[in-house]
Structures are given as structure tokens and as C-alpha cells.
Amino acid sequence: xxxxxHPEVLxxxxxxxxxxxDSDDVRFVEANEDVLLYKTGHLPGAVNxxxxxxxxxxxxxxxIGPDEFAALCSRLGIAPDTKVVFxxxxxxxxxxxxxxxxxxxxxxxxxxxxxxxxxWENEGRAFTTDVPDYPETDYPVPSGADGSIRAFRQDVxxxxxxxxxxxxxxxxEEFKGEITHIPGLPEESSMRPGxxxxxxxxxxxxxxxxxxxxxxxxxxLAEIYEQTEGLDPTEDTIAYCxxxxxxxxxxxxxxxxxxxxxxxxxxxxxxxxxxxxxAPIETGEAGS
Amino acid sequence: MRSIDEIAEPFQMMEPDMRLExxxxxxxxxxxxxxxxxxxxxxxxxxVHECQSPVFLMPEVEHDNGAAQVRxxxxxxxxxxxxxxxxxxxxxxxxxxxxxxxRAAPDDLLNRLGLDGLLGMxxxxxxxxxxxxxxxxxxxxxxxxxxxxxxS
Numbered sequence: 001x002x003x004x005x006h007p008e009v010l011x012x013x014x015x016x017x018x019x020x021x022d023s024d025d026v027r028f029v030e031a032n033e034d035v036l037l038y039k040t041g042h043l044p045g046a047v048n049x050x051x052x053x054x055x056x057x058x059x060x061x062x063x064i065g066p067d068e069f070a071a072l073c074s075r076l077g078i079a080p081d082t083k084v085v086f087x088x089x090x091x092x093x094x095x096x097x098x099x100x101x102x103x104x105x106x107x108x109x110x111x112x113x114x115x116x117x118x119x120w121e122n123e124g125r126a127f128t129t130d131v132p133d134y135p136e137t138d139y140p141v142p143s144g145a146d147g148s149i150r151a152f153r154q155d156v157x158x159x160x161x162x163x164x165x166x167x168x169x170x171x172x173e174e175f176k177g178e179i180t181h182i183p184g185l186p187e188e189s190s191m192r193p194g195x196x197x198x199x200x201x202x203x204x205x206x207x208x209x210x211x212x213x214x215x216x217x218x219x220x221l222a223e224i225y226e227q228t229e230g231l232d233p234t235e236d237t238i239a240y241c242x243x244x245x246x247x248x249x250x251x252x253x254x255x256x257x258x259x260x261x262x263x264x265x266x267x268x269x270x271x272x273x274x275x276x277x278x279a280p281i282e283t284g285e286a287g288s
Numbered sequence: 289m290r291s292i293d294e295i296a297e298p299f300q301m302m303e304p305d306m307r308l309e310x311x312x313x314x315x316x317x318x319x320x321x322x323x324x325x326x327x328x329x330x331x332x333x334x335x336v337h338e339c340q341s342p343v344f345l346m347p348e349v350e351h352d353n354g355a356a357q358v359r360x361x362x363x364x365x366x367x368x369x370x371x372x373x374x375x376x377x378x379x380x381x382x383x384x385x386x387x388x389x390x391r392a393a394p395d396d397l398l399n400r401l402g403l404d405g406l407l408g409m410x411x412x413x414x415x416x417x418x419x420x421x422x423x424x425x426x427x428x429x430x431x432x433x434x435x436x437x438x439x440s
Contacts, residue, residue: 033340035407036312036369052408053304089367090340117367243410 003218005259009252010114010215011085013123019085020045023134027078028113031088031098041127043087043120047076047134051094051245055101063145063267069105070141077134080108087113087120091208093249100248100265103149105142112252118213149251151238151264153272157279159238160196165231166238168195169204169250170270174242177283192274194283196240200229201286204246207253221258233260240266240273289384292393292400295377299402307406314373314380321363329363338417341368343375347422349387349429356433358385358426370407374415377401378422387430390423 004010011019019026020043028046030038038048049055054072057064064072078084084102086095095112102110113120121127151159159166173179177193195201206224209216216224225231237260239247244267254260266273273279299307321329321344328334329344336343346361360383364372382390397419398404404412 033411034368034370035411036308036315036373037367039308039312040315040366040369052411056408058408245410 004215004257005218006256009111009256011111012114013119013125016043016085016087016113016120017125023077023132025081026083026085027076027134028085028087029076029095029098030117031086031094032117033088033090033094037089037117039129041129044126044128044130045132046087047132049076049098051097055098063101063104066105066142066144069101070139073107073139074137077137078107078139079137080140083109083111085111085113087116089117091118091205091213091249092116093204093246096249096252097245100149100251104145106146115212115214122212148262149255149264151240151266151268153266153268153276153279155264156196156238156240156266156268156273159236160198160280163198164238165235166196166199166240167225167229167231167247167250167254168199168201169239169241169247170195170201171203172201174270175199175201176285177281192281194274194281195270195286196273197280197282197287199240199286200231202229202250204241204249207250207257215253215257218257221253225254225258231260233258236262236264238264238266240269242270243267244269289382290380292381292397295381296400296402300400304406307402311373312369314376315366315369317380318362318364318372318376319379322361325361325363336414336418336421339368339371339414341365341371341414343368343371343414343418345375345418345421345425347382347425347429349426349433351433356387356430358382358387358390360422370411371414371418374403374418378419382422382426387426390426391430393423 023045028043029049030042030046031049032038035050055064084107086099088095092112095116099110099112168175175195179193202224207216207221231237239250241247244265248265251263251265254263298310325346334344334346336345342365344363348359350357350359360379362375364375394400398412398415
């Protein structure tokens, strides 16, 4: 881990095992794609944050506001100086998403447990179904969200017109526009298949090792994003996917593991751009 | 086997957290995959690709004294309990049904079970795909097997 640009945002499963009882200073937060998984067993002492039930507000199609964020942290016994360690299923995909939301509201000490549930399970470590109950804190309401890590569609429009670098982290089929509409699909789907002109395509899971869900070493990540796709750590870069969840994983990789100066996650992503009036799209391979 | 309405009733009456508990019970009840399909599953065939997890679904239409009967065979890893629970619900609702029952089953099944509000629209996409796969496969196999016969 030491080779990464900001190694302090990763902890190992060994570190986690040594700090399970350290609940005064550390809070383990499980964040999963699957809403039931936490209930089947989780790290001893870990709390659950569900991206649909806890982090989103459907009435405004946005993340929870500052008041709700403070209430969430208070309920989970998280104080401003608590080290919050995220982990979860699917190569820590949702863990990175929750990490991103916590950073949006400026929580200082956030980390991801490298490998997530998969590595913890592979190593035969303990899971429990006991749900902990921590004394409530009085988390101060943040003044607002940190716009430096989030792109709205106006930002993307300007960025795209200026030829700024973008990384589309969906599957090649989604990127090329081969997947369109699935019969019987709910309203999430986009009307038009394809990608934002100028985007490179690096599926999000390219950054993780299949066998244990850990992040690839820095030199392999640099090979993928910088050498092969030509992304430049000094240039402002935007990551997007379908609803902004997979791209928060790539945002994490570019920002903290490769040390890119300025990466924004476009959480409106393809469900917004693919349906926007007067927004250009492209199909097929990425342009050169 | 229970009807969709019978399965849906407790879901509609319960608080969200209890609905999750009920789903967990279903996840534990998915019957093991018959041995003859294991090789097919391990080869990655008949997977529902829209799902984020490896969901294997193999609906069959079998004939018992000339009467067509739907069988729902599926397998989902324990690391994906929601998809596993939903597959178990489909098994409960349609294993032993007629192809006509499956054809007539409502398109808004997730809504009737109260799952769309509980899971959020992003998460129900894979489940919809499992259900659509069941309906499409049963339809296709019922047609293939009843060539020349009148529709049931």
C-alpha cells in the first residue's frame, strides 16, 4: 500500500482485525450493493449504511442534505474526529460510494478496508449478526457539500466542450452503445445508448484484483489509466458511469491511489446525460 | 406453491425492516440446484447478465400426462441474498404452475411485493431481469413443446 499517492486512506484486514474494539476512535461502516447482506453477518462492531435508504433522497433526486448527514453520523455514533473505515461487497464498490458521500460533507478521516468483505471472508475471519448500538453523538451540521469532487451536468457540458479528459467506467457494451433497453426495465434506463464524446472507457473493476477484491498495485493502475488511456494526473478529470456509483470507485483510485490533482464524480452520469436534450453522444470505440 | 397475492400479502402489511427479514427467510429457502444443472451453471450458461451477481436461472416446461408444468430451477450465491430471495419467491410462486399462469402473471410483480420502494429503483433492475427471463423462457419452451397442440 505504501506506494500509493495517499496510502493513509487504505487499511488492511490485519489492521481492521486489530482495531475492532477501538470503537471510541474508529467506526467500521459496511456499505453493500445488496441490502440484505449486512444482516447475514458483518465485521464485529460494524454499522450499516445503505446507499438507497441512508444516502439518497428521492424527493429531490439527490444525496441527503447536510442536516440528514449530521443526523446519520450522530445515529451511528460518529464524531467529527472518528476514523470511519468503509468496506463492503463487490470489490468495495459501494464502500467507495459511501466514502465519497462522507467526503462530500467534509468528514476528515475516512478510509477503505482493502479487499472488503471478500478478503475478510477469504481469510476466514469472524462475522457476526449482532447489531451494535453506540452512544449517539452530536455531529455538527456541515455548511454544505464539497463541490470540488462532484460534477453537475453544466460542469460536464463545459468540460466536454473544452475537450477535457473523462473516463467512462461502464462495461464496453454500455460504452459502445450495444446495450440499449432491457424489456421490463424500470425507469432507470437511458433513452440513448453510447457515451459522452471524448470519454475513455475503463471498466471500474479493472482497478481491482478479482481473487480478493483488493486494489491493484500503483504501477499497474498507472499503466491502465495513464499509459494506456492517456489520462494525465495534472489535468482536471471527470469520471462517470450509469448512476455515479461505479465511478466513485474510479474517483477513489484516481484521487487517492494515483494522486490525480482534481477528479470529479459526475453522479448524474449516463441516466442523465443519455436523456438530456441537446447533449451530444457518441457510439462505438473511444475516439483517438 | 402459493399465489403471488398470498406471497405479497405479508410484504404489504409489514414495516420495511420486517420485509427485509422476510426476504432473508426466503433467501434461506431457495432449494439446492439439481445436480444435472451444476455443470451448466459452472460453465456460466443461462446466467441473467443484467444482474450484478451470478444469477443462474433455468426455467423448464415439463409434461406430466400431457399437462404442461413449469419448473423453476435457479441458483444464486449466498453473497447476493436479495437476488437469492427473489429467485426463491419465483420458485414458490411458479414451480408447479402452468405456462398460462406464468404468462398471466402481473408485470408489476416487484411493485406488488412492495420491493421497489424498499430496494430503490436502481436495485430492482436486476430482479426485473430475472423475472423477465423466467417469463420469456417459459413462453418459449411452452411454445416449442406444444407444437401442433392447441395452447393451454
